[in-house]
Amino acid sequence: MNILQKLLSLILIIIPCILLIACCWVGNIFPLLFGDKIWLHKNPDVMEKEILHRLPVGTSVDKAKAIMKRNGFKCEDIQNGVYYRYRDIRINYSKGTKHSHVNFLDCRINKPSLINTEYWWTQVEYRDESVTHISVSYRNVGL
Incomplete structure (x- = not known):
């Protein structure tokens, strides 16, 4: 017993x-x-600071990818690629700042709700396997 x-x-x-x-x-x-929780912000400038707080310049790309994935982002490693940094996607897709010939993690996350879906696109640039720059674009699609 x-x-x-x-x-x-x-x-x-x-x-x-x-x-x-x-x-x-x-x-x-x-x-x-x-x-290493990354809080999602609708303001992409604030979001960039949030991610830089978790992934400071010099962080290894492997650690950065692990942290982003742990926070729900889906990441793809892009070599010698191109991406655009947008501030107001609703106005014009062509007004983004072009970043070309860079290695970066292309990390994305979205939050769907009943009436809209929020999207965050985050690019984690790196050189020599260390983070050098963070770029975030945000879009809210819905009613």
Whole structure:
């Protein structure tokens, strides 16, 4: 009986711990545990500062990619590529600042709701496997 009680107590402790870890991982709260949570902002300038706070210049590209992915971004490594930094996509797509012949992580995330979807495009430029520049564009599409 004593062994059965100990086993039951252990199970009652382990199951909630497993559920908590699973919720944190799936719910994108996991970065809070590492201290590298990236908060999404509608203002791309503020968002750039937020990401630079988590990925300062000089951060290794592998660490940067891991942090972005842990925060729910989908990232693709682009070599010698081109991207545009936009400030107001609603006005004109052609008014973006062109960055060409650069290596960068192209990281994207979106937040859908009932009436709109918000999109963030983040480019993490790097040279010699170290972060050199962050660029963010934002768009809200919906009613």
